[in-house]
Amino acid sequence: MSWKDRERGYHHGNLRQALIEAARALIGEKGPAGFTFAEAARAAGVSAAAPYRHFRDRDALMADVAAQGFERFEAALAKAWNEGKPEPMIAFHHLGRAYLHFARTEHAYYSAMFESGLSPDATPELRAASDRAFGVLRGAAETLCAQLPAGKRPPVLMVSLHIWAISHGVASLFGRGDSGRRKLPMDADELLESAVLVYLNGLGLGRA
Amino acid sequence: MSWKDRERGYHHGNLRQALIEAARALIGEKGPAGFTFAEAARAAGVSAAAPYRHFRDRDALMADVAAQGFERFEAALAKAWNEGKPEPMIAFHHLGRAYLHFARTEHAYYSAMFESGLSPDATPELRAASDRAFGVLRGAAETLCAQLPAGKRPPVLMVSLHIWAISHGVASLFGRGDSGRRKLPMDADELLESAVLVYLNGLGLGRA
DNA sequence: CGCTGATGTAAGAGTTGTTAACATGAGCTG
DNA sequence: CAGCTCATGTTAACAACTCTTACATCAGCG
Numbered sequence: 001m002s003w004k005d006r007e008r009g010y011h012h013g014n015l016r017q018a019l020i021e022a023a024r025a026l027i028g029e030k031g032p033a034g035f036t037f038a039e040a041a042r043a044a045g046v047s048a049a050a051p052y053r054h055f056r057d058r059d060a061l062m063a064d065v066a067a068q069g070f071e072r073f074e075a076a077l078a079k080a081w082n083e084g085k086p087e088p089m090i091a092f093h094h095l096g097r098a099y100l101h102f103a104r105t106e107h108a109y110y111s112a113m114f115e116s117g118l119s120p121d122a123t124p125e126l127r128a129a130s131d132r133a134f135g136v137l138r139g140a141a142e143t144l145c146a147q148l149p150a151g152k153r154p155p156v157l158m159v160s161l162h163i164w165a166i167s168h169g170v171a172s173l174f175g176r177g178d179s180g181r182r183k184l185p186m187d188a189d190e191l192l193e194s195a196v197l198v199y200l201n202g203l204g205l206g207r208a
Numbered sequence: 209m210s211w212k213d214r215e216r217g218y219h220h221g222n223l224r225q226a227l228i229e230a231a232r233a234l235i236g237e238k239g240p241a242g243f244t245f246a247e248a249a250r251a252a253g254v255s256a257a258a259p260y261r262h263f264r265d266r267d268a269l270m271a272d273v274a275a276q277g278f279e280r281f282e283a284a285l286a287k288a289w290n291e292g293k294p295e296p297m298i299a300f301h302h303l304g305r306a307y308l309h310f311a312r313t314e315h316a317y318y319s320a321m322f323e324s325g326l327s328p329d330a331t332p333e334l335r336a337a338s339d340r341a342f343g344v345l346r347g348a349a350e351t352l353c354a355q356l357p358a359g360k361r362p363p364v365l366m367v368s369l370h371i372w373a374i375s376h377g378v379a380s381l382f383g384r385g386d387s388g389r390r391k392l393p394m395d396a397d398e399l400l401e402s403a404v405l406v407y408l409n410g411l412g413l414g415r416a
Numbered sequence: 417c418g419c420t421g422a423t424g425t426a427a428g429a430g431t432t433g434t435t436a437a438c439a440t441g442a443g444c445t446g
Numbered sequence: 447c448a449g450c451t452c453a454t455g456t457t458a459a460c461a462a463c464t465c466t467t468a469c470a471t472c473a474g475c476g
Contacts, residue, residue, distance in 0.1 A: 012455075031325040033241030038432055047456055052434075054454090114380075115323055117239040154406075158394065161382070162374075162403040169377025172322075174369070186366065195370040195407070198362075202410025223423080246464055255424050260466075262422095 028108030069109030070129035103171035236316030277317030278337035311379035
């Protein structure tokens with residue numbers, strides 16, 4: 001909320017960003033399908049015709065929400081990974097927690113990114129942001145794989161895709177706290193951590 | 209299309225089922241949010257008011273679609289698993305392929321089941337059908353775990369949730385053939401198979 | 417033959433998407 | 447500072463839809 005300190009007046013000042021945030025809020029309340037062009041305008045305190053100055057249609061707005069989501073996602077993951085410090089396995093552990101934490105606390109963004117039915121190629125920026133976020137996972141996988149003897153070193157891309165799939169699966173099936181899918185004796189964090197531990201063990205990376 | 213051989217006439221004869229199938233078709237075309245009560249009625253060749261006799265609202269219809277999806281899902285998984293025959297690891301392999309195959313070919317059902325934003329408790333039948341489907345995974349995990357020495361045997365529930373998360377993650381990120389999320393050097397089947405192999409290896413279940 | 421339940425028809429109220437025409441104000445130019 | 451210009455918003459209006467209720471109508475059963 002650092003933008004616009006003088007929003008009043010005929011001109012909104014930063015309607016584009018305001019619409020993106022309104023859309024995000026609506027997605028958070030009513031799911032990825034639960035917002036409408038007109039509704040976003042209303043939530044931003046603006047007439048129904050105004051959004052057409054900034055977005056061609058609903059999908060264009062959604063794509064921008066998702067792109068911003070991927071940017072924040074990348075930042076959160078990169079911060080948690082912290083270039084593998086202090087120790088790759090520990091940093092990797094942080095990375096997993098950050099993935100789940102983002103999926104939960106920024107659930108609206110996560111919805112727009114993965115559950116909106118949006119093609120990842122809807123926009124060049126979206127594609128780029130998505131690739132950058134995945135790059136963090138890939139980098140982490142690279143560091144981990146490097147710890148293995150060259151002989152039994154699996155393809156880095158494959159490992160990063162596996163990790164992504166496990167994380168996404170856990171987040172999407174068990175991630176949402178109280179509105180969760182079913183009641184279980186363990187929560188998402190434990191599930192992800194244990195799954196990743198078993199997986200890494202299977203790669204030959206014993207526990208630290 | 210085995211129902212209704214005499215659809216003509218004032219009475220539809222099996223409108224409830226016809227609406228469910230119409231909804232499923234629409235979901236397949238335009239995503240889990242892409243169908244409307246009125247639209248489903250139109251697709252079933254019926255007036256917009258007719259559905260109200262069978263479903264309270266859109267969500268009730270969606271819940272029935274999802275419930276039927278889970279039933280078919282359970283059948284497909286159970287058939288692939290085939291009680292662990294001829295050999296648990298092979299049957300498990302079949303199970304994974306069946307999971308992905310269902311997610312792809314019955315993508316409309318899969319959407320209704322997992323991407324519709326529907327609560328799994330929306331309906332008792334939905335909950336029950338969902339539990340039965342998961343039961344197949346759980347049974348398979350049980351058989352596999354039994355192969356491990358009692359000392360290092362992990363909790364069955366945990367293992368089945370892991371497997372579910374991996375399968376769902378792969379299906380949902382890389383599952384849709386051509387409209388897939390990104391172009392990759394390996395397809396979803398290979399990804400799931402390799403991920404599960406590494407995971408099982410991590411549990412101590414060496415390859416067959 | 418009349419009852420009951422399943423559908424159809426009609427009709428209202430409310431939204432949405434979208435365009436066209438007009439208003440406002442911020443900044444540049446002189 | 448005056449005035450032009452353009453991006454940004456507003457109002458107005460319309461067609462298309464959806465949702466939902468009220469009432470009419472048909473089919474089969476006793």
